[in-house]
Amino acid sequence: MTDPQIDVSADKDGVAHAAAERLLATLAEVLATKDEAHLGLTGGSLGSAIWAAVAASPAKDSVDWSKVRVWWGDERYLPAGDADRNDVQNDEAGLASLRLDPEKVHRVDGPDRSPDAEESAAAYAATVREHGHGAFDVMLLGVGPDGHVASLFPGHPAQLTSDAITVAVHESPKPPPDRVSLTFEALNRSDRVWFIVAGADKARAVADGIAGAPAEQSSAAQVRGSTETVWFVDEAAATDL
Numbered sequence: 008m009t010d011p012q013i014d015v016s017a018d019k020d021g022v023a024h025a026a027a028e029r030l031l032a033t034l035a036e037v038l039a040t041k042d043e044a045h046l047g048l049t050g051g052s053l054g055s056a057i058w059a060a061v062a063a064s065p066a067k068d069s070v071d072w073s074k075v076r077v078w079w080g081d082e083r084y085l086p087a088g089d090a091d092r093n094d095v096q097n098d099e100a101g102l103a104s105l106r107l108d109p110e111k112v113h114r115v116d117g118p119d120r121s122p123d124a125e126e127s128a129a130a131y132a133a134t135v136r137e138h139g140h141g142a143f144d145v146m147l148l149g150v151g152p153d154g155h156v157a158s159l160f161p162g163h164p165a166q167l168t169s170d171a172i173t174v175a176v177h178e179s180p181k182p183p184p185d186r187v188s189l190t191f192e193a194l195n196r197s198d199r200v201w202f203i204v205a206g207a208d209k210a211r212a213v214a215d216g217i218a219g220a221p222a223e224q225s226s227a228a229q230v231r232g233s234t235e236t237v238w239f240v241d242e243a244a245a246t247d248l
């Protein structure tokens with residue numbers, strides 16, 4: 008578990024670009040020594056802005072995207088193609104324009120493919136176990152003003168799930184109510200954990216996450232990478248540091 012590093016950009020766009028450039032360099036570096044790179048994605052506005060920045064970057068061709076396995080830290084339990092799904096928003100922002108191998112893009116089943124969120128979570132966990140070797144090279148995480156990451160909300164019973172890779176989340180405090188999330192145990196099997204956060208409303212969540220606040224206050228504080236933990240934040244989100 009590594010101590011958090013902080014990378015401050017002027018604004019939200021700067022955060023997306025800083026994280027995108029570092030992601031391109033890191034994926035190229037990982038693929039120089041390994042056959043595949045495992046990348047965890049996030050929803051939220053920055054979770055998509057990073058893909059717009061990657062798609063617009065001349066450096067995007069330095070990565071062999073067919074060797075990148077793509078996962079989601081969480082997904083809203085909605086049918087494939089629904090505009091509120093994280094994968095759809097990431098795709099529309101630019102992810103779909105990359106030459107990914109569709110077999111290596113591991114989407115979480117929605118109600119069109121699984122009877123309930125529990126079965127979807129179980130199927131996703133089985134896929135992580137089958138292909139993921141249980142470790143992610145880079146895990147991207149947006150952070151909510153309440154300190155949530157993925158769909159692990161402070162104070163929600165699903166937050167502290169243990170002995171599991173995934174969890175079905177119901178009655179989420181943020182809509183939609185039903186979701187599937189990786190657990191802290193799974194998120195913490197990441198070499199690099201990168202938080203991408205912007206805006207003054209996130210200042211408290213950023214300070215708590217970096218300070219290592221308890222779980223009832225901050226989910227972000229419970230996740231750290233084994234080789235690095237980086238907070239890409241803008242000046243507004245950094246004001247309480």
Ligand SMILES: O=C(O)[C@H](O)[C@@H](O)[C@H](O)[C@H](O)COP(=O)(O)O
Nearest residue numbers: 050051052053054149150151181
């Ligand atoms: O599932 C969700 O409801 C969102 O994906 C959410 O978890 C988001 O990632 C964070 O709230 C950060 O969002 P921003 O990047 O827009 O700040």
